Amino acid sequence: MATLGELERTVMDMLWETGEAVTANMLRDKLAQSPEGPQAHKELAVTTVLTVLSRLEKKGLVDRERDTRPHRYQAVTSREDHTAELMHQVLGSAPDREAVLARFLGTVSDGEAATLRKLLGRN
Amino acid sequence: MIWASYALAALAIVLAWPAPILLSRARWPARSPFTAMILWQAIALAGGLSMIGAMLIWGLDPLSDTLPGGLRALSAIVFGNGPAGALGVWHVFALSAALLLGTHLVFTLLLTYARIRRQRRRHRDLLTLLSSPSPEAGGTVVINHPAPVAYCLPGGARSVTVLSDGLVDLLEPAELDAVLLHEQTHLTQRHHLLLWAFAAWRAALPWLPTSRLAQHAVNELIEMLADDEALKSVEKPTLIHAIAIVASGPPGATDPGQDGPAGADPGQYRAADGAAGDGAMAPSARVHRLLTPQPPLPHSGRTAVVAGSAALLALPTALLMIPGLFIW
Structure with a gap:
């Protein structure tokens, strides 16, 4: 069974791929057919897909069209x-x-980059 | 108490202006960054304490000879409708200012925390979708982007180090290790807590030299600490090479290979320099420090700095708490 995080990822990938608004049922069918994990997604209930979608909606990643029934979802x-x-x-x-977040290296200016390229050449 | 308030005010001014300027120009912090970090924290804490304390006990002076006595008398006036005749307008002004400054500092700290946490959560949400776990190291993910970047996103158990595949392509395995060790040091030594506190300190008092200099110094010191820690496990030339490669960017900065990601031009952020110099340590300074290593401060020197830091904290505390310290 895939974790919620992995499901979110798979669902987003599908929404990005599709590019249009789809229902949870359509997503479930797509998930069941998906080549990367027929075992992982075959038994998936629509409610699970809906849970994943509402989590994604809360995170501002997915839009829900509420004027149709059933609701349709698409990537923001x-x-x-x-x-x-x-x-x-x-x-x-x-x-x-x-x-x-702590970066390995801060913003590098052009002069700085040139200095370091020189240094790199000597190494 | 009036003399104690003058002494606190003097201390506040020294800590707000000359002390941080001198420390930011000193060279020894690069030799013992950890010790310098302690001193910066002491300066910030003692500075805040003496600023608020000076106003507080100056305002309370007519009410009592001690801080607890003054606070009791003040609460009797505020909550018990006691006679306030002893307090002049300026005393009330000083007390209000002390209260405002104290509240301001605490609220800025909390607001900064909330803002940082929100940005981190958003960042983590996106990472979940856009990155894949690195095969080489645990707690590390790889994101699809041509610019060579590495960073860590703190968040307790969900802390993660992020590498771009642009970086993975450019670096040899040993250099990649150096980068990972550097980033993991940020996480294990909890540098994000220091960055948070000093970012809040600066946001609260942006016009004060000490808050700007302190944030800058802390940003540099954590890089030194992370470099020093990485050097315990990798060769110095490897780390230097990694820094230089990441700094100079991908070989062809205008790599046309990627047709996808909007704003994926790796050079696009290069132009934003100078003003965008956000306090992170200049790479050349970092490389210079690694190339010409100075011996760490002798034990006596470090002890003196730590003792000085403790004294710096003890002084305003004593001035506030011990009545009659300044009655002569």
Whole structure:
């Protein structure tokens, strides 16, 4: 049985792949057919899929269309946008960033990079 | 108590301005970063304590000769409708300022904590979706991005070290180990708690030289500590090489290979320099420190600094608590 974290990941991957709003039932069927884990996902109940979806909704990763029945779900934004958001937090100049996460190396200026390239050449 | 309040005010001024400037220019912290870290914490704590304490006991002076007595008399005035005739306008002003500053410091600390935690949670949520566990090391994930980055995201048992595959591609296994050891030191030594406290200190009093210098110094000192710890397990040239490679970025900074990720240009953040210099230690300074190592402070020197730090904390505490210390 896959953990919730892994399921969230699989569900998001499917939503990103599909690119359109789908119901929990459709997702469950897709999960059951998915090549990477027919065993892991075959027995999945729709309620489990709904739990995963509402967790993702709470995290602001999934939008729910409430005017249809059953509700349809889709990814808030693309995988690439999320990667960009992540990298912006890591590499951008947000205040408190160093307190949020500690990077191996701070922002490097051009001059600094040139100095170090020279040093690297000598090594 | 009036003399004690003047002494506290003098201490507050020394700790807010000349002391941090001198310490930030000193060279010995690079030799014994751990000892320097203790001193910075003492300066911040004693500074805050003496600032608030000076105003508090100056304001309480007409009421009593001791701090507890003064506080009792004050609560009788505030809550018991006692006669407040002894307090002048300036005394009330000083007491209000002490209360405001104390509340301000505590609230900023809590707000900063909440903000950091929210950002970390969001970051972790996204990581769950976008990264895959590293085959090489536990507690480490790899994220798909061409820029060579490594960082750690603290969070108790869920702390995680993140590497980009750009970095994994660039580094030899031993260099990767150096990076991982460096990052894991941040986590095991709980540097995020220090960064949180000093970020809050700066957010609360941004105009004070001490809060800016202290945050900068602490950012540098944790890098030194992490480098020193990594050097216990990897060769020095390996670590230096890793720093230099990460700093100089991928070989072709305009790598067209990736057609995907929006904003994946590894060079795009390079331009934001200077002002964006967020206090993290300049790589060349770090490499320089590794290339020309200075012996650590002698034992006596470190003992003196630690004793001085303790005295720094004891002084305002004694001025506040021991009545008549300054009656001569």
